[in-house]
Amino acid sequence: MKKILVTTDFSDISKAAIRFAIQFASQTPCELLFYNADNSSHSDHKKNEQENKLKKFILAIYKTTKKQADKVRFIVENHVHVDKGIIAYAQKCNADFICINTSGPGIFNHLIGTTASKLITTSPIPLLVIPYTYRMKPIDLLLYASDITRIGVELPWVKKIAALFDANITVHHYNEFIDQGDFKNDFNTISQNYQSDKVSFYFKKLNIEFSLLNHLQVDLRKLKPSILVMFTKQNRDWFERHFLSSKTKEFGFDTNVPILVFRK
Structure with a gap:
């Protein structure tokens, strides 16, 4: 329990x-x-x-x-x-x-x-x-924002959480080189190795004119997942730079989606 x-x-x-x-x-x-x-x-x-x-x-x-x-x-x-x-x-x-x-x-x-x-x-x-705007609803979809480098370690943790609710998982990765040579092949391989009936992958080209937060917020509003899952230890500086900086305050990243933060 x-x-x-x-x-x-x-x-x-x-x-x-x-x-x-x-x-x-x-x-x-x-x-x-x-x-x-x-x-x-x-x-x-x-x-x-x-x-x-x-x-x-x-x-x-x-x-x-x-x-x-x-x-x-x-x-x-x-x-x-x-x-x-x-x-x-x-x-x-x-x-x-x-x-x-x-x-x-x-x-x-x-x-x-x-x-x-x-x-x-x-x-x-x-x-x-x-978030203070949260309203109760069934937990049925987890959006896992991933940099892909530790997918084999992190995804099993996300699956354990999703299994508690029999929820689906959508893995989101944003990269400016998503459609180029070896990057494209690597992403296809990752998707083939880890996708299942409960796990889907979404690779999106990162437009450098917009922040990572901007891309993520668009998808959160579109999909309305029950929980956004993130990992912080190996990319703590990245997390703080994107999510806890003064620039983030100016951007005003706002969502009514609960966030589950793993520090590994």
């Missing part, structure tokens, strides 16, 4: 991550740990009040979703650094995922300087980043 640590600060925006976790658990056996951390001191009495507040907050959201609150826990902790507290507790309870919301419109431009951005670049545990 999967275990998801779902973070909240009691804000309306944080309800998006909670709704996504509830949808996730409604489709596959899963334990949800609803977690609140702040950097103010709490007496035992105050902590109990916070735990009751958290429980009331979560159950009110469950009521709006008409889903049952099965296998749930409520945790309140005090930490000077909230991101470190989240990671520490996720490791302590052996969570499979951390689920967190963005802070407002523009999923990546509003990550800059937030707890979510810190977790993306430091968490050893896969991170589900949920």
Whole structure:
């Protein structure tokens, strides 16, 4: 059974991550740990009040979703650094995922300087980043944005996630040399080796006049996948340059698609 640590600060925006976790658990056996951390001191009495507040907050959201609150826990902790507290507790309870919301419109431009951005670049545990615009719907399609170099290592991880929901996978790769000589042959070989009834490939020529984000956003809006899957460790600098930079903020990459970030 999967275990998801779902973070909240009691804000309306944080309800998006909670709704996504509830949808996730409604489709596959899963334990949800609803977690609140702040950097103010709490007496035992105050902590109990916070735990009751958290429980009331979560159950009110469950009521709006008409889903049952099965296998749930409520945790309140005090930490000077909230991101470190989240990671520490996720490791302590052996969570499979951390689920967190963005802070407002523009999923990546509003990550800059937030707890979510810190977790993306430091968490050893896969991170589900949920935009504030998320609305519940069945999880049935994963879009895996890949640079192809580690397809044999990464795709099996994506398949494991997709199998939880019997979902399809579409692998997207963007390259300015997509139609040239050996590149074209290599892409055809990769597609033939890894495609299946559940896995399809989409190779698109990268127009250098437009950013990678622009290409990706067009496809996200067209396909409306349930989750966008990305890997960051081997290309951390690339990820930060494209998704956490000031240029990204200016571009305003905005989508209502939840993002699953693996750091391998």
